[in-house]
Amino acid sequence: MTTISVIKADIGGLVGHTGVDPDILSFFEEGLKEESIFDDFFVGWAGDDIALILSHNKGENHPEVHRIAWELFKEAAELAKDKKLYGAGQDILKDSFSGNVKGSGLGVAEMEFEERPSEPIVVFLMDKTEPSAFNLPLYKMFADPFNTPGLIIDKGMSKGFRFLIYDLVNNKQAHFETPEESYALLGYIGDRHYAIKKVFARSEKFPEKEPVASVSTEKLSLIAGRYIGKDDPVAIVRAQSGLPAVGEILEAFSHPWLVAGWMRGSHIGPLMPVPMEKANPSRFDGPPRVVALGFQVNDGKLEGPVDLFDDVAFDRVREKANEVADYIRLHGPFEPHRLPAQDLEYTTLPDLQERYKERWQPIE
Numbered sequence: 001m002t003t004i005s006v007i008k009a010d011i012g013g014l015v016g017h018t019g020v021d022p023d024i025l026s027f028f029e030e031g032l033k034e035e036s037i038f039d040d041f042f043v044g045w046a047g048d049d050i051a052l053i054l055s056h057n058k059g060e061n062h063p064e065v066h067r068i069a070w071e072l073f074k075e076a077a078e079l080a081k082d083k084k085l086y087g088a089g090q091d092i093l094k095d096s097f098s099g100n101v102k103g104s105g106l107g108v109a110e111m112e113f114e115e116r117p118s119e120p121i122v123v124f125l126m127d128k129t130e131p132s133a134f135n136l137p138l139y140k141m142f143a144d145p146f147n148t149p150g151l152i153i154d155k156g157m158s159k160g161f162r163f164l165i166y167d168l169v170n171n172k173q174a175h176f177e178t179p180e181e182s183y184a185l186l187g188y189i190g191d192r193h194y195a196i197k198k199v200f201a202r203s204e205k206f207p208e209k210e211p212v213a214s215v216s217t218e219k220l221s222l223i224a225g226r227y228i229g230k231d232d233p234v235a236i237v238r239a240q241s242g243l244p245a246v247g248e249i250l251e252a253f254s255h256p257w258l259v260a261g262w263m264r265g266s267h268i269g270p271l272m273p274v275p276m277e278k279a280n281p282s283r284f285d286g287p288p289r290v291v292a293l294g295f296q297v298n299d300g301k302l303e304g305p306v307d308l309f310d311d312v313a314f315d316r317v318r319e320k321a322n323e324v325a326d327y328i329r330l331h332g333p334f335e336p337h338r339l340p341a342q343d344l345e346y347t348t349l350p351d352l353q354e355r356y357k358e359r360w361q362p363i364e
């Protein structure tokens with residue numbers, strides 16, 4: 001069995017929230033080379049977030065895999081502090097490792113599977129948004145025949161898929177099966193407080209417990225009863241032969257969907273698909289970005305990556321994203337550009353309410 005773990009954090013930005021420091025990327029590359037537990041690895045990034053893409057045979061939630069990632073991020077955070085990078089150590093929420101990165105501030109998307117004769121995967125890295133930004137594209141990939149004709153013309157997909165959904169406010173989970181329960185599924189995932197955590201194939205070609213897509217949601221489910229802010233998410237999606245083709249997976253990003261995040265994690269803006277080198281969100285700290293790295297998994301080796309949005313065919317999506325950014329930016333501090341008060345990541349509204357408390361009188 002092969003396990004792919006993508007473990008990510010923002011441990012300090014260069015400059016501000018726009019990018020990552022090349023010395024810190026090298027630190028991760030050198031550090032991972034020392035570790036014999038991995039069959040292969042790739043250090044990716046999007047904006048100010050670094051993602052360790054790790055291949056091994058230890059299964060999900062393996063303490064040693066998580067410990068190595070945790071210690072590297074913690075050490076890198078110290079380097080970032082020495083360099084006075086922006087927000088150095090911001091995602092390191094705990095001082096010591098407790099057997100698992102959950103609750104530590106690191107995000108993780110993982111999946112264990114039996115490698116097929118050919119095993120293409122796409123690893124997505126997003127910046128300036130939140131895990132539920134994957135809801136719409138994952139629905140398109142796995143449940144919408146207008147995006148994925150394979151749902152109709154590939155026998156392997158005709159049974160549809162099963163979605164594991166997290167309720168990020170109440171810390172609950174539920175499964176929904178498509179196509180039968182599409183309307184119920186959409187009723188939930190159309191709300192950003194629910195996030196798709198995993199997708200499973202219903203075809204008997206795939207073992208019931210083997211995910212075909214996995215998204216990071218860790219930070220958000222930390223505190224029950226309150227939506228505690230955004231975490232730039234990552235996801236792994238398997239492709240082809242009974243699953244969406246690579247092109248069907250990428251087609252789900254052929255429109256710049258509006259997502260929450262952007263400046264101060266407090267604005268709605270268009271999600272722009274870009275090659276990794278172009279994932280330096282600088283206009284109003286955005287607009288939000290998504291990077292897609294394609295690998296062929298070969299007995300645990302990661303052949304690739306191919307930087308999949310590095311294609312002129314996505315130029316028009318990027319242009320449209322810029323147009324949408326121009327349009328929505330004009331709204332300034334007004335909704336729906338600005339998020340509703342309860343979802344603002346940073347806010348002085350309680351201070352404001354305190355200061356002007358006396359001014360508010362009953363309407364005459």
Ligand SMILES: [Mg+2]
Pocket residue numbers: 010047048049127128232
């Ligand atoms: Mg970020």
